[in-house]
Amino acid sequence: MPTPAPDPDLQPIDDVLPTRVANLRLLICGINPGVASARTNRHYAGPGNRFWPALSASGLVPHLVGPDDQHLLPGWGIGMTNLVARPSARATEVTAAELRDGGERLLAFVAQHRPVVTAVLGVTTFRIAFAQPTAQRGPQPDRPDLWVLDNPSGLNAHTSVTALATALAAAGRAAGLDPAR
Incomplete structure (x- = not known):
């Protein structure tokens, strides 16, 4: 299936990173921005x-958070980025080539900025982006700093x-964050 033409009204969204990269404990990496995220410049802004x-x-x-609170995350040692900057209505619109390129960029970013743990959200996406067809959830055996978690999209029913929260807490503990704030 051909990749849909990019919507010129949808722009990539900003990364959310600490001003001092030394404070980056957990980097959460999504697939790409959805339509709601692109329209609001907020990660994971879709209603579902x-x-x-x-x-x-x-x-x-320390308290309930939503997309409008993403600016608070760096103060807690958490950053956010995406493998692919191009917004789309569905992650399935992202090509394998885009995912592989995004995987290379992410590894370069991680090598430069050294977050303690990088959590990629999306098992199938991770397998494609990093050419790891049998990758499983959790820390990767050859890269304990690189984790795979499920995609939180409402389409991933x-x-x-609860399962996503448990996985995020485990990645956070591995990054040295305190899940019992």
Whole structure:
């Protein structure tokens, strides 16, 4: 299936990173911005996305948070980025080539900025981006700093908010964050 033409009204969204990169403990990497995220410049802004409820339930943040609170994350040692900057209505519109290029860029960013843990959200996406067809959830055996978590999109209905929160808490603990704030 051909990649849909980019919507000129949808722009990439900004990364959310600490001003002092030394404070970056957990880097959360999504696939690409959805339409709601591109329109608001807020990560995981779609109404059915379960990222923010899961992060709130993980204990990695001291109170309930939503897309408008993303600016608070760097103060808690958490950053956000995406593998692919191009927004789309569905992650399935992102090509394998875009994912592989994004994987290379992410690894270069990680090598330069050294977050303690980088969590890529999306098992299938990770497998394609990093040419790891058998990658499983959790830390990767050859890269314990590189984690795979489920995609929080509402289209990924088989994963609950509770399961996502548990996985985020585990990645946060590995990054040295306190999930019991």
